[in-house]
Amino acid sequence: MPDIDPGPVTRRDFLRSAGALTAMAGVQTILPGWAHASGTAAQGGLTALEPTRRVGNRVEYDITIEKTPFQVAGDRATAITMNGTVPGPLIRLQEGEEVVLRYHNKLKEETSIHWHGLLLPNQFDGVPQVNYPGVAPGETFEAGPFEVRQYGTYWYHSHSGLQEQLGHYGPLVIDPAEKEPQEYDREHVVVLSDWAHDDPYQILANLKKGEHYYNFQQQTVGEFWSDVADDGFWDTLKNRLSWDRMRMSATDLSAVRAPTYTYLMNGQAPETNWTGLFNPGERVRLRVINASAASIFDVRVPGLEMDVVQVSGQNVEPVTTDEFRIGTAERYDVIVEPTEDRAYTVFAESLDRSSYARGTLAPREGMEAPVPEQRERPTLTMAAMGMGGMGDGSRDGMDHGNMQDMDGMDHSNMDHGNMSGDMNGGMESGNGEGLRPPGTLPAPVMHDPDDTHGPAEAGLPMMTQSRLHEPGIGLGNDGWRVLTYDQLKAADEKDTFRAPDREIELHLTGNMERFMWGINGVEFSDADPIRVGHNERVRLTMVNDTMMNHPMHLHGQFMELENGHGERAPLLDTITVKPAERVSLLIDGHEKGPWFFHCHILYHMDAGMARVFYVEPAPKSDEEFYYDLPA
Numbered sequence: 001m002p003d004i005d006p007g008p009v010t011r012r013d014f015l016r017s018a019g020a021l022t023a024m025a026g027v028q029t030i031l032p033g034w035a036h037a038s039g040t041a042a043q044g045g046l047t048a049l050e051p052t053r054r055v056g057n058r059v060e061y062d063i064t065i066e067k068t069p070f071q072v073a074g075d076r077a078t079a080i081t082m083n084g085t086v087p088g089p090l091i092r093l094q095e096g097e098e099v100v101l102r103y104h105n106k107l108k109e110e111t112s113i114h115w116h117g118l119l120l121p122n123q124f125d126g127v128p129q130v131n132y133p134g135v136a137p138g139e140t141f142e143a144g145p146f147e148v149r150q151y152g153t154y155w156y157h158s159h160s161g162l163q164e165q166l167g168h169y170g171p172l173v174i175d176p177a178e179k180e181p182q183e184y185d186r187e188h189v190v191v192l193s194d195w196a197h198d199d200p201y202q203i204l205a206n207l208k209k210g211e212h213y214y215n216f217q218q219q220t221v222g223e224f225w226s227d228v229a230d231d232g233f234w235d236t237l238k239n240r241l242s243w244d245r246m247r248m249s250a251t252d253l254s255a256v257r258a259p260t261y262t263y264l265m266n267g268q269a270p271e272t273n274w275t276g277l278f279n280p281g282e283r284v285r286l287r288v289i290n291a292s293a294a295s296i297f298d299v300r301v302p303g304l305e306m307d308v309v310q311v312s313g314q315n316v317e318p319v320t321t322d323e324f325r326i327g328t329a330e331r332y333d334v335i336v337e338p339t340e341d342r343a344y345t346v347f348a349e350s351l352d353r354s355s356y357a358r359g360t361l362a363p364r365e366g367m368e369a370p371v372p373e374q375r376e377r378p379t380l381t382m383a384a385m386g387m388g389g390m391g392d393g394s395r396d397g398m399d400h401g402n403m404q405d406m407d408g409m410d411h412s413n414m415d416h417g418n419m420s421g422d423m424n425g426g427m428e429s430g431n432g433e434g435l436r437p438p439g440t441l442p443a444p445v446m447h448d449p450d451d452t453h454g455p456a457e458a459g460l461p462m463m464t465q466s467r468l469h470e471p472g473i474g475l476g477n478d479g480w481r482v483l484t485y486d487q488l489k490a491a492d493e494k495d496t497f498r499a500p501d502r503e504i505e506l507h508l509t510g511n512m513e514r515f516m517w518g519i520n521g522v523e524f525s526d527a528d529p530i531r532v533g534h535n536e537r538v539r540l541t542m543v544n545d546t547m548m549n550h551p552m553h554l555h556g557q558f559m560e561l562e563n564g565h566g567e568r569a570p571l572l573d574t575i576t577v578k579p580a581e582r583v584s585l586l587i588d589g590h591e592k593g594p595w596f597f598h599c600h601i602l603y604h605m606d607a608g609m610a611r612v613f614y615v616e617p618a619p620k621s622d623e624e625f626y627y628d629l630p631a
Contacts, residue, residue: 046171046189046266049089058098058145061091063113066106070167072195072262073269079167080107080158086267087191087291088156088170095151095177100144103135110134110160113143114555115172116329117154117313117573120146122593122625125555127159130596130612132626134160151176152313153287153331155191162200164602165293169193173287174313181491182309182318184335187285188276192299192326192348192357194261194292195269204603207255207515253378253473253548255603256294258355263295265348265357273368274359280341284361285309287333290326293602296549296576297348298325298475299332301361302372304344306334308483314558314571315491324483325351325472327551327576329600332483336361343367351474351549353377378474380547380579435539438499439566441466442541442582453521457509457545461580464543468563472549472578486563488570494560497567500539500586504530508577508599508609510546515607517599523608528630530597530611532589534618541584544577550604551576554613556595559585574600589615594627 053060063082070079070086082088082103093099101124105111112134114126124143128134135141151174158168171189196203268274278284286306288299300306300323308319310333324332326348338344343362350356353374360368436442444465452460471482510517519527532538540559544550551574558571562584569586577583598610617623 046087046191047083047085047089049083049091052102057096058100059093060100060102060144063088063101063103064106065103065111065113065168072197072264073271075197077195077197080111080163081167082170085170086167087193088168090189091156091170091172093148093172093174095148095174097148098145099148100142102140102142102144104140105135105137108137110136111163111168112158112160113156114159115143115154115156116553117152117331118172119149119557119591120144122556122591122595125595127555127596130594130627148174150174150313152310152315153189153289153333154313155289155291155329155331157291159596162204162293162602162606165194165196165200165203167195169291171287171289171291181315182285182307182335183283184285185282186278187287188361189266189287189289190276190346190359191264191266191289191291192295192297193264193267193290194256194295195264196256196260196262198260200293200602203256203260204606207603208607253352253380254295254350254354255548255601257350257352261295261350261355263292263297263348263350263355263357265346265359268359270356270358270371275365275367276346276359276361277365278338278361278363280339280363281337283335283337285333285335286346287331288326289331290328292328294328294604296325296327296351296551297357298323298351299346299348300324300372300480301336301344301346302369304336304338305481306336308332308334308488311488311570312558312572312574316570317489317491317568319483319487320481321483321487322480323475325475325576327549327574327600328602329551329553329574330576343369345369345371347372349374351472353474375474375478380473435500435503438497438539438586439560439562439564439569441468441562441564442584445543445582453507453509453518453545457507457511457518457521460545464545464580464582466583467578467581468561468583470578472576485561485575488561488563489565489568490570493567494569497569498537500537501533502536503539503541503584505541505543506530506611508542508544508546508550508552510548510604510609512546512548515603517604517607517609519609519611524598524610525608527611529594529614529627532587532613532615534589534592534616536589538587538589539584540587541582542577544579544581547579548604549576549578550609551600552597553600554587554595554597556591556593556613556615557587559587561585587613591615592617592621592623593625594629 049061051059052062065082067078068081068084070077079086103113112126112128122131125131154172156170156172157164171191262269266274305320305322312331326332341363343360346359346361348357358371444463446463447460468485471484475482507520509521553574558573560569561572562569592615595613597613598605614629
């Protein structure tokens with residue numbers, strides 16, 4: 001055999017080799033991230049679920065759902081657990097294998113598991129009254145067998161009542177059949193969530209009594225006079241009166257926040273300090289999952305830049321950034337490269353700045369890094385609602401110099417609305433003729449003052465537009481790079497990228513004072529399904545007519561985000577739609593049957609912001625689905 005010149009040895013090669021030698025010496029073994037989670041299994045150290053049975057290419061897993069004592073920040077509670085842990089155990093699958101996911105209900109109530117982002121037969125998707133009746137107490141359900149057709153970072157959770165708020169969620173990772181496009185030496189799964197000691201049904205009842213029930217961050221007299229100093233007395237007074245007329249608050253950023261919530265990282269409160277280990281010089285992959293019921297987080301690792309390599313379980317062209325916002329149910333995979341022999345804080349700050357989740361990356365257990373100071377709570381302005389300006393519209397240091405009244409804006413490139421259809425099912429544009437090219441951004445649209453959605457909607461924006469280039473309220477003002485949706489490109493060009501056959505426009509609507517949420521002003525219980533033909537290509541345009549962010553999730557298929565990158569449009573299963581934003585995505589009706597579509601903020605969904613997308617069976621098909629499709 002001829003000699004092979006290995007080439008020069010780099011510092012990273014040396015450090016990696018040194019780490020391997022250390023492992024061989026028994027000091028530390030390099031393992032996947034779940035094996036390094038600190039704390040006992042019942043307290044959130046992620047445990048791996050071992051297969052119940054493996055025969056050839058088929059693997060089976062068993063999950064037991066029951067109530068288990070749980071402790072958060074020293075306070076005792078009872079959680080709905082899967083195999084005794086919060087979060088539930090890490091399920092690790094392999095692309096191409098055949099899988100059975102079996103779950104046993106030991107609760108005294110119905111339960112379910114939805115496999116978020118998985119492409120699987122409709123009857124296994126796990127939404128009661130849509131895909132199946134749910135799992136009764138004492139019963140067992142098998143999702144499978146089915147072939148795993150994808151790779152990436154996903155999760156699973158209940159779709160029964162408000163069980164998700166009580167701990168019924170867990171991480172799921174699928175290893176690709178081919179080699180990963182990005183090299184890394186170790187990984188950690190980071191599950192973010194929110195815990196409330198209050199009964200979630202009482203939380204919902206309180207929200208219906210008054211949306212401000214959990215808003216402990218109202219504006220103060222001091223802030224009024226501070227705004228007067230910046231904007232003048234009359235402009236400040238006019239702004240406050242405008243919010244009052246809409247019966248809204250400029251601090252309505254989250255439905256529920258701390259101190260009602262304790263934010264958790266891998267089931268552990270900030271003071272418990274979940275720790276993930278590394279050897280200096282390693283490339284560490286963080287699979288970040290927002291498994292919260294109702295919280296949006298801003299994630300950063302002070303002292304380290306991040307390469308975003310995967311979103312919604314799908315590979316993207318790497319984007320280097322310092323911080324990213326992760327909506328409820330979203331997943332972002334990032335790679336960091338800590339070179340120093342010291343600890344780094346993994347910091348997940350709530351959007352409303354009421355508190356945070358945190359953990360530590362460290363070479364050894366027991367180490368900690370400084371926890372960053374929380375940033376000031378941002379406040380919304382009329383511009384954030386499309387009421388007289390462009391841009392983010394938060395009063396948090398943004399440059400408002402380019403904002404102007406709507407009457408002074410250039411309307412030449414704006415669409416004033418040309419769609420028609422049943423507002424229950426969605427505004428619809430015909431056979432694809434006249435639709436803009438696929439992958440391009442939607443134009444700004446002025447709102448028709450005669451187009452209202454009844455008492456279920458309040459505070460309509462004057463204009464909606466694409467905001468994919470904006471980091472979001474409270475971000476982008478401190479010199480840090482922030483990931484935005486317009487930066488995302490699929491890692492590979494698509495084999496086909498055809499134009500849509502038609503367009504469906506859905507308005508996300510809400511009356512916050514009455515805590516009424518819906519789509520086109522209609523709650524889920526009163527809504528007809530949205531029909532999509534088998535193999536039909538549809539452009540779904542979502543318009544957020546509310547002042548809150550809505551992470552919208554479509555079950556059963558990916559959506560191609562039209563963010564200006566054409567055939568490199570990234571695939572998403574969940575996207576956070578900003579206030580007054582207009583966003584469009586392309587959907588192919590490949591997966592037949594009824595698929596749930598909803599806001600992933602649990603209380604918004606339960607209050608009515610949901611629909612069923614029904615992909616029609618192929619002609620002459622004898623397939624039957626659980627959902628009773630209206631005539």
